[in-house]
Amino acid sequence: MANPPERDGWDDGDAAEYVLGTLDATERRAAARLAATDARFAEAVRAWEARLDALTEGLTETEPVAPPSVVWPAIAARLPGGALRGGAAEGAEVVELRRRLRYWRGTTGLAASLAALLAVAVIVPKDRWAPEGLFPQPGPATLRQAEAPPAQTGPQGTYVAVLQPGGAAPAFVAEVDLAAGTLSLRPIRPEPAPEGRVYEMWVVGGGRDAPVSLGLLADGGELPLDALAGPTDGSVLAVSVEPPGGSPTGLPTGDVVFTGELIRAD
Amino acid sequence: MASDARTELAGLLAETAKGDQTAFAELYRRTSAKLYGVILRISRRPDLASELLQETYLKIWANAGRFDADRASPISWMAAIARNRAIDAVRLQAERISAAAEELEPEDGPGLAAPQRGPDPADALSLRACLEGLKGDDRRMVLLGYLYGLSREELGERFALPVNTVKTRLRRALAALKGCLDGEPA
Numbered sequence: 001m002a003n004p005p006e007r008d009g010w011d012d013g014d015a016a017e018y019v020l021g022t023l024d025a026t027e028r029r030a031a032a033r034l035a036a037t038d039a040r041f042a043e044a045v046r047a048w049e050a051r052l053d054a055l056t057e058g059l060t061e062t063e064p065v066a067p068p069s070v071v072w073p074a075i076a077a078r079l080p081g082g083a084l085r086g087g088a089a090e091g092a093e094v095v096e097l098r099r100r101l102r103y104w105r106g107t108t109g110l111a112a113s114l115a116a117l118l119a120v121a122v123i124v125p126k127d128r129w130a131p132e133g134l135f136p137q138p139g140p141a142t143l144r145q146a147e148a149p150p151a152q153t154g155p156q157g158t159y160v161a162v163l164q165p166g167g168a169a170p171a172f173v174a175e176v177d178l179a180a181g182t183l184s185l186r187p188i189r190p191e192p193a194p195e196g197r198v199y200e201m202w203v204v205g206g207g208r209d210a211p212v213s214l215g216l217l218a219d220g221g222e223l224p225l226d227a228l229a230g231p232t233d234g235s236v237l238a239v240s241v242e243p244p245g246g247s248p249t250g251l252p253t254g255d256v257v258f259t260g261e262l263i264r265a266d
Numbered sequence: 267m268a269s270d271a272r273t274e275l276a277g278l279l280a281e282t283a284k285g286d287q288t289a290f291a292e293l294y295r296r297t298s299a300k301l302y303g304v305i306l307r308i309s310r311r312p313d314l315a316s317e318l319l320q321e322t323y324l325k326i327w328a329n330a331g332r333f334d335a336d337r338a339s340p341i342s343w344m345a346a347i348a349r350n351r352a353i354d355a356v357r358l359q360a361e362r363i364s365a366a367a368e369e370l371e372p373e374d375g376p377g378l379a380a381p382q383r384g385p386d387p388a389d390a391l392s393l394r395a396c397l398e399g400l401k402g403d404d405r406r407m408v409l410l411g412y413l414y415g416l417s418r419e420e421l422g423e424r425f426a427l428p429v430n431t432v433k434t435r436l437r438r439a440l441a442a443l444k445g446c447l448d449g450e451p452a
Contacts, residue, residue: 028357051447064302065303067302
């Protein structure tokens with residue numbers, strides 16, 4: 001071998017293959033442990049990372065693939081102060097949401113390329129909704145289900161979703177009362193759907209095989225919240241741009257302009 | 267200009283290191299498709315890849331302060347994190363869909379950055395030269411391992427070689443590469 005075994009039971013080839021990525025599972029675990037505990041091995045690993053670094057640049061020349069739009073909200077939720085903190089105390093949630101909304105409103109002067117705008121959907125029982133405190137934005141609800149189905153032993157509880165697209169998009173606060181079956185949206189930064197198009201809201205994931213339409217946002221139609229009667233945890237709200245009347249196929253056909261995962265907040 | 271983009275990404279990473287989530291969101295917007303491509307190529311599992319991308323960016327968030335613009339380009343630093351995470355996942359989680367990397371044209375000597383875009387042009391040039399000094403199959407094994415995350419077993423299948431032979435040849439190739447890059451006889 002070009003590199004004789006070294007004192008500590010490893011040789012430079014182990015470090016090289018660790019960086020190359022060809023070690024099998026057992027060896028890779030052992031190498032990771034070694035890199036954390038053995039300064040000389042760690043140094044050998046760093047040296048190999050430096051040698052092969054030009055290849056890493058080549059990695060990025062692989063064809064880019066747009067990731068699913070649910071990924072960013074999931075990341076944002078796990079950042080410090082992320083609003084999607086399942087199980088967090090409600091008080092903290094409210095403070096965080098208020099802080100974030102103020103923050104995002106404050107960034108409206110930034111270039112469009114920085115406008116990773118925030119849309120927040122709050123699913124909260126009506127009696128706990130405090131519009132004057134939490135979201136003092138003026139403007140009436142643009143959408144409210146006229147005839148709420150009678151409350152039954154259906155889903156209850158507070159859910160929060162942060163809908164955060166990768167690019168510029170309108171942002172809404174959605175107030176959803178699971179018990180009463182109503183959903184209302186209030187625009188934070190209203191921006192109409194593209195000419196001749198409408199917004200349609202979907203719920204996806206949570207064990208559903210396919211997106212389920214919750215209705216159109218732009219025409220004041222009802223949102224059939226019984227579609228949300230399925231699993232809530234793990235579900236994602238998504239808004240797509242569709243032709244007038246909504247998606248002709250029953251599935252989103254246009255760009256999904258924002259999404260956000262529903263996380264239990266109480 | 268590539269160098270402008272690089273400067274901007276480095277700036278976003280620096281802001282991210284200070285906890286600026288707006289900068290981090292912009293960093294994600296600009297780089298996630300590249301990193302997702304890297305992860306997808308290595309993991310070959312779209313379901314897994316979303317989760318890996320998420321973990322990659324959380325790691326970038328946590329480690330942004332360690333990025334050193336003098337030592338690496340922002341995108342290659344981030345890609346290395348993505349690649350590491352993906353290789354961990356495919357190596358440590360057994361049931362990988364082992365589609366061979368047929369899309370790789372082995373004769374291309376693929377994946378080497380154009381010299382002016384590398385972290386250090388001299389590094390990319392010398393790595394290219396040193397790789398070209400390897401035997402054809404040895405070079406392909408190194409590139410398939412690094413760029414596609416193939417294991418020794420998968421390399422063995424691809425090259426119709428026993429795993430132990432793959433290991434021997436990989437080690438020989440890496441030792442030769444080291445000797446070439448470090449300017450010492452292997």
